[in-house]
Amino acid sequence: MAIPTVEINDDAVRIIDQTLLPGEYRLIEIRTKEEMWEAIKKLRVRGAPAIGVAAAGALAVEIGRSPASGAGEMLGELEAAADYLATSRPTAVNLFWALERMKAAARRNRERSSGELKKILLSEARAILAEDRAMGRSLGEAGAELIPEGSGVLTHCNAGSLATAGFGSALAPIYVAWERGKRFKVFADETRPLLQGARLTAWELGREGVDVTLICDNMAAWLMKKGKIDLVITGADRIAANGDGANKIGTYSVALAARAHDIPFYMAWPSSTLDLSLASGEEIPIEERGAEEVTTIGGKRIAPEGVKTCSPAFDVTPHELIAAHVTERGLIYPPYEKNLRQFAGPE
Numbered sequence: 001m002a003i004p005t006v007e008i009n010d011d012a013v014r015i016i017d018q019t020l021l022p023g024e025y026r027l028i029e030i031r032t033k034e035e036m037w038e039a040i041k042k043l044r045v046r047g048a049p050a051i052g053v054a055a056a057g058a059l060a061v062e063i064g065r066s067p068a069s070g071a072g073e074m075l076g077e078l079e080a081a082a083d084y085l086a087t088s089r090p091t092a093v094n095l096f097w098a099l100e101r102m103k104a105a106a107r108r109n110r111e112r113s114s115g116e117l118k119k120i121l122l123s124e125a126r127a128i129l130a131e132d133r134a135m136g137r138s139l140g141e142a143g144a145e146l147i148p149e150g151s152g153v154l155t156h157c158n159a160g161s162l163a164t165a166g167f168g169s170a171l172a173p174i175y176v177a178w179e180r181g182k183r184f185k186v187f188a189d190e191t192r193p194l195l196q197g198a199r200l201t202a203w204e205l206g207r208e209g210v211d212v213t214l215i216c217d218n219m220a221a222w223l224m225k226k227g228k229i230d231l232v233i234t235g236a237d238r239i240a241a242n243g244d245g246a247n248k249i250g251t252y253s254v255a256l257a258a259r260a261h262d263i264p265f266y267m268a269w270p271s272s273t274l275d276l277s278l279a280s281g282e283e284i285p286i287e288e289r290g291a292e293e294v295t296t297i298g299g300k301r302i303a304p305e306g307v308k309t310c311s312p313a314f315d316v317t318p319h320e321l322i323a324a325h326v327t328e329r330g331l332i333y334p335p336y337e338k339n340l341r342q343f344a345g346p347e
């Protein structure tokens, strides 16, 4: 798994510009909070855990350049930069989680010298990255048992290496099961409007030698009907306290189709995706994106000028449709209200 989705260096965060994949593999260096805001907004770096890691790295790099002489002044700069980065995208909670963690590290160390604080922030951002990688591996191990030999697995959007700091969430069980020698088929929904399934999931699974078949979104229910799909695994951008989960638009339709065909639907996510402050998925803010994402494909216009559009980037799958949540500490089954609180531990 050698995809360097996010790397945190002393003076820059290096990311793969995912808007160019699969045609071009280009690494870009982000040096300022403004550049990182743009990269997240434009989905150069995307996927819930990856944007949290990248934003944490950008904060550390931004503060690393600060001329502020005292840690107090630096703390003010960091909080302003974190609040600014938090406005880039609203749905994935991992972004806010990572920014909060950086702020907390700074507050705990406010008595240190500015030089020491800069080092602390850099190592906190790197710790967030390393933990995300490790969580991906662990949740992959927990979820691999769900994939039977010879089965068909459907996934939606990209919740793989490209969406995290390393191993992925929905694709992590697939990678682990494949690595252990199981053989099965993965069906990747293309995932309109921005085609993360076609451009990214098909690319990264193919690169690892996994047997992947790309389908258009509107083919999934039919393949279920034809007995090609045995289970569905997606990632998640935010999980509420009752187990409802937000993920890429179209996930809800897939979960409904899976239920209609009696196929288990799983959501895989690291603990940074859990938001117990929200009682249900009703409260999850859903990002609305530009009309051009609906009226164009790959920059080419496909709809008449002036047509009305709506473009929610995510939807919420109600917990009743989720057979289990796959996490770095194992599978979580209903009742979710109780079991998610137990998973999170004492506040």
Ligand code: MRU
Pocket (backbone or CB within 6 Å): 043, 046, 047, 048, 049, 092, 156, 157, 158, 159, 160, 163, 164, 168, 169, 170, 196, 234, 235, 236, 237, 247, 248, 249, 313
């Ligand atoms: O808009 P994106 O590409 O950031 O949306 C990504 C998804 O919805 C993923 O499925 C989700 O973040 C889970 S990633 C591990």
